[in-house]
Amino acid sequence: MFLWFHKFGSAPHFYRIAGKWIPWLTALFLILLTTGLYGGLVLAPPDYQQGDSYRIIFIHVPAAWMSLLIYVLMAFCGVVIIVWRMKLAEVVLICSAPIGASFTFLALATGSIWGKPMWGTWWVWDARLTSELILLFLYLGVIGLHNAIDDKRIAARAVAILAIVGVVNIPIIHYSVEWWNSLHQGPTVTKFDKPSIHWSMLIPLLLMALAFQFYYALTLFQRCRGELLKRERNSKWVNELSEGNDV
Amino acid sequence: MSEFFAMGGYASYVWSSYGLTAIVLCLNWYLPRRTHQQILRQLKRRHSKQSSLDRKK
Amino acid sequence: MYNGWIFHCDLFDMKRYSLTQAFLFLLKRDLTLSFRNRAEFANPLLFFILVITLFPLAIGAEPALLSRIAPGIIWVAALLAAMLSLDSIFRSDFDDGSLEQLLLSAHPMPVLVLAKVAAHWLVTGLPLLLVSPVLAVMLGMPSEAQGTLLLTILIGTPILSLIGSIGVALTVGLPKGGIILSLLILPLYVPVLIFASSAIEGAAGGLDVSAQLYMLLSFLFLAVSLSPLATASALKMSMG
Numbered sequence: 001m002f003l004w005f006h007k008f009g010s011a012p013h014f015y016r017i018a019g020k021w022i023p024w025l026t027a028l029f030l031i032l033l034t035t036g037l038y039g040g041l042v043l044a045p046p047d048y049q050q051g052d053s054y055r056i057i058f059i060h061v062p063a064a065w066m067s068l069l070i071y072v073l074m075a076f077c078g079v080v081i082i083v084w085r086m087k088l089a090e091v092v093l094i095c096s097a098p099i100g101a102s103f104t105f106l107a108l109a110t111g112s113i114w115g116k117p118m119w120g121t122w123w124v125w126d127a128r129l130t131s132e133l134i135l136l137f138l139y140l141g142v143i144g145l146h147n148a149i150d151d152k153r154i155a156a157r158a159v160a161i162l163a164i165v166g167v168v169n170i171p172i173i174h175y176s177v178e179w180w181n182s183l184h185q186g187p188t189v190t191k192f193d194k195p196s197i198h199w200s201m202l203i204p205l206l207l208m209a210l211a212f213q214f215y216y217a218l219t220l221f222q223r224c225r226g227e228l229l230k231r232e233r234n235s236k237w238v239n240e241l242s243e244g245n246d247v
Numbered sequence: 248m249s250e251f252f253a254m255g256g257y258a259s260y261v262w263s264s265y266g267l268t269a270i271v272l273c274l275n276w277y278l279p280r281r282t283h284q285q286i287l288r289q290l291k292r293r294h295s296k297q298s299s300l301d302r303k304k
Numbered sequence: 305m306y307n308g309w310i311f312h313c314d315l316f317d318m319k320r321y322s323l324t325q326a327f328l329f330l331l332k333r334d335l336t337l338s339f340r341n342r343a344e345f346a347n348p349l350l351f352f353i354l355v356i357t358l359f360p361l362a363i364g365a366e367p368a369l370l371s372r373i374a375p376g377i378i379w380v381a382a383l384l385a386a387m388l389s390l391d392s393i394f395r396s397d398f399d400d401g402s403l404e405q406l407l408l409s410a411h412p413m414p415v416l417v418l419a420k421v422a423a424h425w426l427v428t429g430l431p432l433l434l435v436s437p438v439l440a441v442m443l444g445m446p447s448e449a450q451g452t453l454l455l456t457i458l459i460g461t462p463i464l465s466l467i468g469s470i471g472v473a474l475t476v477g478l479p480k481g482g483i484i485l486s487l488l489i490l491p492l493y494v495p496v497l498i499f500a501s502s503a504i505e506g507a508a509g510g511l512d513v514s515a516q517l518y519m520l521l522s523f524l525f526l527a528v529s530l531s532p533l534a535t536a537s538a539l540k541m542s543m544g
Contacts, residue, residue: 042251052255056264063268082537102271110264117260134491141488148478157541158474161534162488165470169492176495176519180502219275226283233290242287242294 009088011228012237018221025218032211039204056114057201062209064107066216067135068170070100074142075167078160088224090156091231093163094146095223099216101139108132127178134173138166152231326411327419334423337396348389349431355381356439371444375453375504378439382432382457383493386464387486389428393420393469394476394539403476404543413539414532421462421469421532429461445508452507452517456500459520466527467492473538496523 040058047054077093080086111129112122123129142159149155197205232238254261321329338344359377360370397403406416436457440450471489475481503516 046255051257053257053260055254055261059264059268099275102275106268106271109267113260113264113267117257134494137487137491141484141491144484144487145474148475148480148484154541158538161470161474161538161541165492165534169495172495172523173491176498179516179519180498215272215276219279222276222283223279226279226286229283229286229290233286238290239294242290 009086011087011232011235012241014088015225015228015237015241018225022218022221025214025221029211029214029218032207032214036204036207036211039207040201044200044204050118053114053117054201056110058204058208060107060110060114061205062212063103063110064132065209066212067100067104067107067132069213070096070103070216071135071138071163071170072167074100074163078163078167081156081160082164087231090153090160091224091227092220093156093159094142095220095227096216097139097142097146097159099219099223101136101143103212103216104132104136104139108136125177127174127180130177131170131174135170138162138169142166323411323415326409327415330406330416330419331423334420335426338392338423338427344389344392345427345431348385348428349435351388352381352385352432353435353439355384356443360443367444371446371508374440374443374445375449375501375508377443378436378453379456379460379497379501379504382436382461383464383490383497385432386428386461386468386493387489389424390465390468390472390485390489391482393424393465393472398476403539407540407543413536417469417473417532417535417539418528421465421535424469425462425465429457429465432461433457445504448510449504449508452504452513455517456503456520459517459524460496460500463496463520463524463527464493466531467496469535470531470538473535473542475542476539477542496520499523 036058040055044055046052074093074096077089077096080089081093108129111132115124116122142162145162146152146155146159149158229238229241252258252262356377359373363369363373394403397406407413409416433454436453437450440453445453468489471485471492472481474488475485478484499516499519503513503520506513506516
């Protein structure tokens with residue numbers, strides 16, 4: 001077990017394995033994406049309240065889920081970096097950040113676009129939107145801090161600390177804003193008000209969520225491979241790689 | 248078919264969301280790939296320069 | 305400005321001086337240095353006053369409107385003033401090498417960090433506490449809310465100093481750290497802002513706000529116990 005972990009943490013090994021997996025991950029992603037989209041856009045019936053506009057949900061909710069999941073993963077990598085100084089965790093953390101930020105942006109943008117016909121407004125300061133916006137700033141902070149520090153090993157530890165502190169902050173922000181709104185009796189917090197979601201909508205939703213997870217994995221692997229080459233360009237295994245003809 | 252594209256009158260909202268998502272996902276797929284290939288090209292160039300220098304010695 | 309002369313290496317030798325003595329010494333040293341450099345002391349305060357003054361000028365001095373947004377204005381200004389003043393916690397020590405000395409001492413770094421943050425709060429947060437009632441009156445805040453205002457600033461500004469110190473520790477080694485600092489810290493400040501302004505508004509409306517105050521108090525306890533650890537860790541890492 002320890003041997004597997006140690007081997008997994010080795011850069012050339014990860015580079016090779018990631019390279020092999022990317023095509024499979026891409027295939028799975030595309031399959032899940034097409035079935036999810038077909039189920040959501042074609043098969044699922046229009047909502048009796050929202051008509052066809054509710055179909056944005058099949059992008060919006062999975063994107064929001066990914067934005068949260070990726071940040072938690074980053075915090076987990078942060079712990080691994082601080083405790084074990086594992087180089088691979090450093091690479092995974094910093095490569096996940098732009099992907100997480102993209103999903104957060106998509107969640108906010110698609111939510112806003114969905115909100116316009118539904119609530120009549122592009123934006124409203126309720127708990128979910130506000131805490132999602134702050135999450136975007138947290139991601140940008142991680143990317144910014146990492147860019148600002150030249151020594152990338154030190155940069156990794158800095159963003160590890162930031163990721164850990166930030167993950168504690170996310171539930172705090174969410175609940176404090178929820179509190180804030182209910183105290184102010186602010187604008188009506190519209191919920192997707194159904195007793196439970198119908199399976200014809202649930203299944204495409206879950207398929208899309210799974211598809212996004214595979215997308216995250218394949219883009220993460222792609223980014224990590226590039227980042228590993230950059231970081232280890234003076235090492236032996238990279239030299240041997242540039243000798244060979246296959247990548 | 249045209250009914251599908253009309254999305255019950257909400258076409259601009261639904262399709263702009265999906266379109267935006269498609270753009271973001273494609274960029275996130277394409278840009279790292281391009282970076283990776285650029286790095287590989289650079290490394291190969293550097294390596295061949297190095298080995299031609301070694302051969303001259 | 306060479307601050308190192310105030311350090312005696314053996315002062316941080318555990319065998320000769322206890323942790324409490326080291327804490328108090330560091331606190332006193334930082335306060336002395338701050339009082340010598342008046343700007344460090346006066347600038348955040350003046351900034352606070354100026355920002356608050358800008359609002360009536362920008363929004364128009366309609367009393368009803370001003371008194372409604374007064375809690376928010378005061379707290380946003382406090383937040384910005386805190387961020388402006390944060391750089392001073394570690395900057396001069398970083399520049400002259402005293403920070404490295406501190407890291408080398410035998411005493412646990414989190415406690416020393418707490419001393420520095422305490423000094424920072426006394427110099428930047430406490431003046432805000434003293435000045436805010438005056439500003440609250442100028443903005444037309446009802447008198448029932450002023451007690452709550454003072455309470456939230458008393459509890460909240462130490463939290464700002466503590467959480468801010470994490471951000472400063474992460475960016476102290478960077479040339480243009482100040483800009484990144486704001487981006488890092490503002491998301492962490494948001495809960496304090498929300499509960500504090502909600503408490504004051506509630507009090508202005510005559511509601512019971514003990515819940516918000518307890519939340520703020522719990523944030524304070526969390527910050528006092530955990531942030532020095534994060535700050536110390538970040539400092540060790542920033543110093544390479």
